[in-house]
Amino acid sequence: MSFEVSKEDKKSTYVILPAYNEATRIQPVLESIAEKGYNMIVVNDGSSDNTLDVIKQTKQKYPDQIHIFSLIINRGVGVATQTGFDAVFQFDAKYVVSMDSDGQHSADDLDNVIKPLVSGEAQAVIGVRPLKDMPMSRNFANAVMNLLTRIFYRVNVSDSQTGFRAITIDALRKIDINARGYLISSEFIREVNDNNIPFAEVPIKTIYTPETQAKGTNVKEAFKILIQMIKHQF
């Protein structure tokens, strides 16, 4: 059975995009999402380049679809995403998606990611990156983070570090996200699991470029995540 996401469903979907120094990459991302008919909440995470100006310029083209919030100082992807999650309650949202703004995620996957939410099959979705697309170093780091998520949060998922996730507004009300940095990925999965929110994994495309690879969970971030995971046990 093929299930299509309607125009109305797209209109009630808000895509959260935390953006830190993405001036050179964010515009095509915003345009591709807008063209698909989705709404966006773009959170500028205290960027030191002209990311905010680029977002504003794109908003001129899609004034009703792009909503901008800006953190006055850089607080990390976790806080920027939390801001988006809080901001979404100011709008008439039914489904909330969060994805990266550096172009590593494709807007073509949005339909697939929200399908399980629209059909009622799940209330939360994580977009899973195919292992074969991942560079070796990322692959290894991801395996370690999956294992840590399994040990500390007792959830077994195939991609714990994905930045592409979706949730219904009702389920979002139930979860409590406090992570500052990249821990948000694991924390989202833990909260979904702890609150017994039915969730699904959907395969997504990932576009790796040297720039997108420079960001994300590196060894330093992984170590920070480990410390925070241990802290959360107490």
Next chain:
Amino acid sequence: MLLYSILFPIISILAILWFFYRYLKEKQSLATVILWTILWLFVIVFSIFPSYSERFAKLFGITRGLDFIIIVVFVVLFYIMFRLYNRLDILQDEVNKMVKEVALSNEITLDDEEEE
């Protein structure tokens, strides 16, 4: 008399006075002042009578007095680091909350730009 047995007590007395001054200014709790005063009193005693440190060391099963002092210094430093880390953590949370609230109550619209 060695130099350190004059210098350390002076530093300790100044430190104690500094803590009491902060207590009077209500910048420090009484418990903290008492704890630090005890610590600095030990510094005074050990610098004037170094042999006393051996008695304390033996109490804890440590043979040398100097080892005992070094261990105590390590414990105190780690405690301070832990306290600072905690304080920093709380401050980070407060800053995040504030930054988030400022952002949430100021959605950026195109009108803002026109006003500028």
